[in-house]
Amino acid sequence: IQLTQSPSLLSASVGDRVTLSCKGSQNINNYLAWYQQKLGEAPKLLIYKTNSLQTGIPSRFSGSGSGTDYTLTISSLHSEDLATYYCYQYNNGYTFGSGTKLEIK
Amino acid sequence: EVQLVESGGGLVQPGNSLKLSCAASGFTFSDYAMAWVRQSPKKGLEWVATIIYDGSSTYYRDSVKGRFTISRDNAKSTLYLQMDSLRSEDTATYYCAIQLRDWFAYWGQGTLVTVSS
Numbered sequence: 001i002q003l004t005q006s007p008s009l010l011s012a013s014v015g016d017r018v019t020l021s022c023k024g025s026q027n028i029n030n031y032l033a034w035y036q037q038k039l040g041e042a043p044k045l046l047i048y049k050t051n052s053l054q055t056g057i058p059s060r061f062s063g064s065g066s067g068t069d070y071t072l073t074i075s076s077l078h079s080e081d082l083a084t085y086y087c088y089q090y091n092n093g094y095t096f097g098s099g100t101k102l103e104i105k
Numbered sequence: 106e107v108q109l110v111e112s113g114g115g116l117v118q119p120g121n122s123l124k125l126s127c128a129a130s131g132f133t134f135s136d137y138a139m140a141w142v143r144q145s146p147k148k149g150l151e152w153v154a155t156i157i158y159d160g161s162s163t164y165y166r167d168s169v170k171g172r173f174t175i176s177r178d179n180a181k182s183t184l185y186l187q188m189d190s191l192r193s194e195d196t197a198t199y200y201c202a203i204q205l206r207d208w209f210a211y212w213g214q215g216t217l218v219t220v221s222s
Binding site: 031033041042043044045048054086088090093094095096097098099 | 206
Protein backbone atom coordinates (compact mmCIF):
# COMPACT_ATOMS: atom_id res chain seq x y z
CA ILE A 1 0.00 0.00 0.00
CA GLN A 2 1.38 3.41 -0.95
CA LEU A 3 0.63 6.46 1.17
CA THR A 4 0.35 9.97 -0.25
CA GLN A 5 0.58 12.86 2.20
CA SER A 6 -0.59 16.37 1.46
CA PRO A 7 0.45 19.04 1.49
CA SER A 8 4.18 18.32 1.46
CA LEU A 9 4.81 21.70 3.09
CA LEU A 10 2.41 23.62 5.31
CA SER A 11 2.96 27.04 6.86
CA ALA A 12 0.67 28.05 9.72
CA SER A 13 0.52 30.46 12.64
CA VAL A 14 0.51 29.72 16.35
CA GLY A 15 -3.07 29.12 17.41
CA ASP A 16 -4.23 27.92 13.99
CA ARG A 17 -6.18 24.72 13.49
CA VAL A 18 -4.06 22.53 11.20
CA THR A 19 -5.15 19.53 9.14
CA LEU A 20 -2.76 17.09 7.49
CA SER A 21 -3.94 14.50 5.00
CA CYS A 22 -2.86 10.93 4.23
CA LYS A 23 -4.36 8.89 1.41
CA GLY A 24 -3.75 5.20 0.83
CA SER A 25 -3.62 3.46 -2.53
CA GLN A 26 -5.92 0.80 -1.01
CA ASN A 27 -8.26 0.44 1.95
CA ILE A 28 -6.22 0.74 5.18
CA ASN A 29 -9.02 -0.51 7.48
CA ASN A 30 -8.09 2.08 10.13
CA TYR A 31 -4.66 0.51 10.67
CA LEU A 32 -2.99 3.89 10.47
CA ALA A 33 -0.63 5.74 12.77
CA TRP A 34 0.94 9.20 12.82
CA TYR A 35 4.49 10.14 13.79
CA GLN A 36 6.12 13.47 14.53
CA GLN A 37 9.79 13.99 13.74
CA LYS A 38 11.59 17.12 14.89
CA LEU A 39 14.84 18.14 13.28
CA GLY A 40 17.69 15.88 14.38
CA GLU A 41 15.43 13.62 16.43
CA ALA A 42 13.86 10.20 16.03
CA PRO A 43 10.22 9.87 15.01
CA LYS A 44 7.76 9.96 17.89
CA LEU A 45 4.44 8.10 17.91
CA LEU A 46 1.45 10.43 18.22
CA ILE A 47 -1.56 8.33 17.24
CA TYR A 48 -2.24 4.68 16.42
CA LYS A 49 -5.31 2.84 15.07
CA THR A 50 -6.50 6.05 13.37
CA ASN A 51 -7.56 7.94 16.51
CA SER A 52 -5.94 6.46 19.64
CA LEU A 53 -3.70 9.01 21.32
CA GLN A 54 -0.35 7.67 22.51
CA THR A 55 0.38 8.14 26.22
CA GLY A 56 1.81 11.55 26.99
CA ILE A 57 0.77 13.19 23.72
CA PRO A 58 -1.15 16.48 24.14
CA SER A 59 -4.87 16.35 23.46
CA ARG A 60 -4.59 19.03 20.77
CA PHE A 61 -3.51 16.19 18.47
CA SER A 62 -6.27 14.02 17.06
CA GLY A 63 -6.75 11.58 14.20
CA SER A 64 -9.68 10.56 12.07
CA GLY A 65 -10.56 8.80 8.87
CA SER A 66 -11.61 5.57 7.28
CA GLY A 67 -11.10 3.54 4.13
CA THR A 68 -8.31 5.20 2.19
CA ASP A 69 -8.47 8.73 3.65
CA TYR A 70 -7.06 9.82 7.01
CA THR A 71 -6.39 13.10 8.78
CA LEU A 72 -4.20 14.38 11.59
CA THR A 73 -5.55 17.54 13.21
CA ILE A 74 -3.77 19.91 15.56
CA SER A 75 -6.55 21.92 17.17
CA SER A 76 -4.39 24.90 18.19
CA LEU A 77 -0.87 25.06 16.84
CA HIS A 78 1.98 25.52 19.30
CA SER A 79 5.45 26.69 18.29
CA GLU A 80 6.93 23.38 19.47
CA ASP A 81 4.82 21.56 16.86
CA LEU A 82 7.36 22.57 14.20
CA ALA A 83 8.23 19.17 12.69
CA THR A 84 7.66 16.76 9.85
CA TYR A 85 4.65 14.49 10.25
CA TYR A 86 4.47 11.00 8.77
CA CYS A 87 1.55 8.67 8.39
CA TYR A 88 2.17 4.92 8.58
CA GLN A 89 -0.04 1.99 7.60
CA TYR A 90 0.08 -1.54 8.94
CA ASN A 91 -2.93 -3.08 7.24
CA ASN A 92 -0.86 -4.71 4.53
CA GLY A 93 2.84 -4.76 5.25
CA TYR A 94 4.39 -1.71 6.85
CA THR A 95 4.78 1.54 4.88
CA PHE A 96 5.30 5.19 5.70
CA GLY A 97 4.18 8.27 3.84
CA SER A 98 6.69 10.78 2.55
CA GLY A 99 5.81 13.38 5.17
CA THR A 100 4.30 16.83 5.63
CA LYS A 101 6.73 19.47 6.83
CA LEU A 102 4.97 21.91 9.14
CA GLU A 103 6.43 25.40 9.38
CA ILE A 104 5.45 28.09 11.83
CA LYS A 105 4.74 31.49 10.27
CA GLU B 106 12.15 5.90 31.36
CA VAL B 107 12.46 3.93 28.15
CA GLN B 108 15.91 4.24 26.56
CA LEU B 109 17.13 2.73 23.31
CA VAL B 110 20.73 3.46 22.35
CA GLU B 111 22.00 2.33 18.96
CA SER B 112 25.66 1.86 18.09
CA GLY B 113 27.85 0.28 15.44
CA GLY B 114 27.18 2.51 12.47
CA GLY B 115 29.87 3.88 10.23
CA LEU B 116 31.37 3.96 6.75
CA VAL B 117 31.65 0.61 5.00
CA GLN B 118 32.50 -0.43 1.45
CA PRO B 119 29.91 -2.12 -0.77
CA GLY B 120 29.85 -5.87 -0.23
CA ASN B 121 31.17 -5.64 3.31
CA SER B 122 29.45 -6.26 6.63
CA LEU B 123 28.43 -4.28 9.69
CA LYS B 124 26.71 -5.20 12.95
CA LEU B 125 24.46 -2.75 14.75
CA SER B 126 23.52 -2.98 18.41
CA CYS B 127 20.71 -1.41 20.42
CA ALA B 128 21.00 -1.32 24.20
CA ALA B 129 17.61 -1.15 25.90
CA SER B 130 16.71 0.00 29.40
CA GLY B 131 13.76 1.30 31.38
CA PHE B 132 11.39 -1.53 30.43
CA THR B 133 11.24 -5.33 30.46
CA PHE B 134 13.04 -6.00 27.19
CA SER B 135 12.08 -9.68 27.03
CA ASP B 136 8.36 -8.80 26.98
CA TYR B 137 8.39 -6.93 23.68
CA ALA B 138 8.88 -7.41 19.99
CA MET B 139 11.61 -5.18 18.61
CA ALA B 140 12.26 -3.76 15.17
CA TRP B 141 14.77 -1.91 13.04
CA VAL B 142 13.53 0.97 10.90
CA ARG B 143 15.76 3.00 8.60
CA GLN B 144 15.53 6.46 7.10
CA SER B 145 17.28 7.91 4.09
CA PRO B 146 16.74 11.12 2.11
CA LYS B 147 16.08 9.10 -1.04
CA LYS B 148 13.64 6.47 0.27
CA GLY B 149 12.30 8.01 3.47
CA LEU B 150 11.28 5.78 6.36
CA GLU B 151 11.36 2.02 5.78
CA TRP B 152 10.69 -0.88 8.11
CA VAL B 153 13.64 -3.28 7.93
CA ALA B 154 13.09 -6.21 10.30
CA THR B 155 11.17 -7.42 13.35
CA ILE B 156 11.92 -10.04 16.01
CA ILE B 157 9.33 -11.27 18.47
CA TYR B 158 9.83 -11.15 22.22
CA ASP B 159 11.66 -14.47 22.61
CA GLY B 160 13.54 -14.39 19.30
CA SER B 161 11.75 -17.42 17.90
CA SER B 162 10.35 -15.59 14.87
CA THR B 163 11.84 -12.93 12.62
CA TYR B 164 10.51 -10.94 9.67
CA TYR B 165 12.30 -8.90 6.99
CA ARG B 166 11.52 -6.56 4.15
CA ASP B 167 12.16 -8.20 0.80
CA SER B 168 15.15 -6.05 -0.12
CA VAL B 169 17.20 -7.25 2.89
CA LYS B 170 16.11 -10.89 3.09
CA GLY B 171 19.12 -13.18 2.98
CA ARG B 172 21.52 -10.29 3.69
CA PHE B 173 20.40 -8.94 7.10
CA THR B 174 19.83 -10.89 10.32
CA ILE B 175 17.99 -9.53 13.33
CA SER B 176 18.67 -11.11 16.70
CA ARG B 177 18.40 -10.36 20.39
CA ASP B 178 20.00 -11.23 23.71
CA ASN B 179 17.34 -10.89 26.38
CA ALA B 180 19.85 -11.46 29.17
CA LYS B 181 21.72 -8.37 27.98
CA SER B 182 18.61 -6.39 26.90
CA THR B 183 20.27 -5.86 23.54
CA LEU B 184 18.99 -6.00 19.97
CA TYR B 185 21.25 -6.61 16.99
CA LEU B 186 21.22 -6.23 13.24
CA GLN B 187 23.88 -8.10 11.28
CA MET B 188 24.14 -6.56 7.82
CA ASP B 189 26.04 -8.49 5.14
CA SER B 190 26.59 -7.82 1.43
CA LEU B 191 25.88 -4.16 1.97
CA ARG B 192 24.77 -2.04 -0.97
CA SER B 193 24.78 1.71 -1.54
CA GLU B 194 20.99 1.69 -1.21
CA ASP B 195 21.37 0.49 2.40
CA THR B 196 22.83 3.88 3.32
CA ALA B 197 20.55 5.31 6.00
CA THR B 198 20.10 6.14 9.64
CA TYR B 199 19.04 2.95 11.40
CA TYR B 200 16.67 3.17 14.35
CA CYS B 201 15.74 0.43 16.77
CA ALA B 202 12.20 0.57 18.09
CA ILE B 203 9.82 -1.18 20.46
CA GLN B 204 7.10 -2.74 18.36
CA LEU B 205 3.64 -2.89 19.91
CA ARG B 206 1.42 -5.11 17.78
CA ASP B 207 2.17 -3.54 14.38
CA TRP B 208 3.32 -0.04 15.22
CA PHE B 209 6.58 1.37 16.56
CA ALA B 210 5.97 2.89 19.95
CA TYR B 211 9.41 4.11 21.05
CA TRP B 212 12.50 4.79 18.98
CA GLY B 213 16.17 5.21 19.69
CA GLN B 214 18.17 8.15 18.36
CA GLY B 215 19.59 6.19 15.47
CA THR B 216 22.99 5.27 14.05
CA LEU B 217 24.18 6.29 10.58
CA VAL B 218 25.33 3.66 8.12
CA THR B 219 27.08 4.84 4.97
CA VAL B 220 27.87 2.33 2.23
CA SER B 221 30.37 3.82 -0.19
CA SER B 222 33.68 3.07 -1.82
